[in-house]
Amino acid sequence: MSLARTLVLKTSGLAPVKSLVRKSFFFRPLVKRFIAGDTLEEALKASEPLLAKGMKLSLDYLGENTASEQEALEAKATYIQMLERIAQVPAVIKWNSEHSLSPTLNESGDGIEPLNISIKLTQCGLDQGEDFTERNLRDVLETARKYHNFVRVDMEASEYTARTMDMIEKVRKDYKNTATVLQTYLYRTPEDVERVISWGARVRLVKGAYLEPASVAYPEKSKVDEAYESCAKRLLDAGTYPAFATQDEVIIKTITDYATQHGIDKSKFEFQMLYGIRRDLQDGLLAQGYNVRIYVPFGDAWYPYFTRRLAERPANTLFIIKSLLKG
């Protein structure tokens, strides 16, 4: 992991830094670039042009690590409201009318939903208790099933990985319209890739965004990238509609080349990218006929998400420092 990335992730947790970033006017342009709005309606407004272009989307209600059961219940209510509201979006109504909807629709690569949601188990109450979280997750999945939609469970810091995998395995016995995310910085991931392949689950593959110790994750970026390519190839060969979430052009080329060489149709997988990052790359892949899904975050609890994005690219932090100096 680069020094700049470690530094940003470490200092962003300090109270004075938090306060400065939250209140300072200078951060606004960058926050606006990465976050689609404070409310669901604002996020849906920002989604319209992307849907019109033919992008698929995943809406993310920002927030993590609830401090009480009440907070987790409120987050669950928001997730449910998102699914209900998504069902009224004209592009979704049109898509639903063009597809024969069945409970197994979201298990295969055919006719993948245009607008789903991404959620976090710590926002569903994982720090409050596993049974409590499972009940909340099941309520969300039941609503998603009603609307023929899919719920992606984001992967968080490594202390939650095993519990997230176990919970997804458990609920998938009743709800196939969910799956999680695997992070290639973790040493354990190749085994988890085999596990999700055996479930037939639609996994999202990422490099990993949290500050992790060398005891669980590769410190070297080259190893993370290497692991990404090898897991991606395995998922292309044996996975179920995998999602490759990365803005790394070299890796994207490896994936498209591999798919072409092995006769894997473009409809059998998707690329995912973050709202506001590398729009040129998003548009380019879409123009070439690939499925592209944009992760669209919204809400006022944007701070942890925002600092992870800063850490990924030193230039983002430099931009802020320059703005502060100018001011």
Ligand SMILES: Cc1cc2nc3c(=O)[nH]c(=O)nc-3n(C[C@H](O)[C@H](O)[C@H](O)COP(=O)(O)OP(=O)(O)OC[C@H]3O[C@@H](n4cnc5c(N)ncnc54)[C@H](O)[C@@H]3O)c2cc1C
């Ligand atoms: C759709 C989606 C969902 C994700 N879900 C999760 C999750 O559930 N759990 C998790 O741990 N992580 C998640 N991530 C984050 C992921 O782990 C990486 O931290 C992030 O994608 C950056 O890595 P990269 O693959 O783009 O490669 P990198 O090597 O970090 O970046 C490659 C290139 O992409 C561009 N780029 C990358 N990040 C930025 C940025 N912030 N600002 C500007 N340019 C940038 C730059 O041009 C850079 O050179 C998700 C990422 C995406 C795209």
